[in-house]
Amino acid sequence: MRCVLGAARVLEIKGEMKDMTKDTSAGAAGRRRAVSGDPLGPNSEIGRKLKQYYDELVSDQVPDRFAQLLSQLEQADPARKKD
Amino acid sequence: MAAVSQSFKTDLLGSIPSLRAFAVSLTQNADKADDLVQETLVKAWDKHESFQPGTNLKAWLFTILRNEFYSQMRKRGREVQDSDGIMTARLAVHPAQHGQLDLKDFRGALEQLPEDQREAIILIGASGFSYEEAAEICGCAVGTIKSRVSRARARLQEILKISGEDEYGPDAISAQVTGSNAA
Numbered sequence: 001m002r003c004v005l006g007a008a009r010v011l012e013i014k015g016e017m018k019d020m021t022k023d024t025s026a027g028a029a030g031r032r033r034a035v036s037g038d039p040l041g042p043n044s045e046i047g048r049k050l051k052q053y054y055d056e057l058v059s060d061q062v063p064d065r066f067a068q069l070l071s072q073l074e075q076a077d078p079a080r081k082k083d
Numbered sequence: 084m085a086a087v088s089q090s091f092k093t094d095l096l097g098s099i100p101s102l103r104a105f106a107v108s109l110t111q112n113a114d115k116a117d118d119l120v121q122e123t124l125v126k127a128w129d130k131h132e133s134f135q136p137g138t139n140l141k142a143w144l145f146t147i148l149r150n151e152f153y154s155q156m157r158k159r160g161r162e163v164q165d166s167d168g169i170m171t172a173r174l175a176v177h178p179a180q181h182g183q184l185d186l187k188d189f190r191g192a193l194e195q196l197p198e199d200q201r202e203a204i205i206l207i208g209a210s211g212f213s214y215e216e217a218a219e220i221c222g223c224a225v226g227t228i229k230s231r232v233s234r235a236r237a238r239l240q241e242i243l244k245i246s247g248e249d250e251y252g253p254d255a256i257s258a259q260v261t262g263s264n265a266a
Contacts, residue, residue: 039236040208040236046239046243046245050189050204050205053190053209054104054209054210056186057103057108058103060104062100065121067096069121070092070095070128073087073124073125073128074092077086
């Protein structure tokens, strides 16, 4: 599975991830601002449906393949301490 | 390279439901969504050192997932979306009656949005990100996210025939029903 990841794409993503990790403190302020007069808030039909749609997806049961995948990655991790 | 910590692994596991929801929102296809989540987890694992503990893991993962999605789209020449003929929602959607929209209709309407608008309205309206966070995830300006959300919302209202916020009355709407859905 790992072999399919092209080096160029990995680098591209690495660059973007550096940007991502910089600062997330702006998030809280944005969220507070969103409370009043929020066009997607609970008073909006679109807002309610969006949340309903998304919550249904989030609550979908996670297939076992993902836990298995993480275990495999852990086993294959070259830096993992052998004990 | 340092080993991946247990807490990172636990956090990854905990993020999977959100990642899957975002992936389905992007791809509109459950199988493709899960493949996308798998790719995202592998990448996140390989790049775990570039994640700074204490910062927003979910935003970091969403960024990876989104990049992967668009890079796959480019590679496949945009056949990613709807390649299985799933887009049935071009059909007329039943209008909202008394504010009670059917979730299936909503899903169909969401599917008709361009990807950039759909992801913006999902990130802001459903995933709980701020405009600033969504802008970082999408690699664009905050103003761009705002305008995409606003266009997405207007388009959804149009498709679902919601006349405007807090106006769910059947008056103008019922005329459209009898007019267009007579068959």
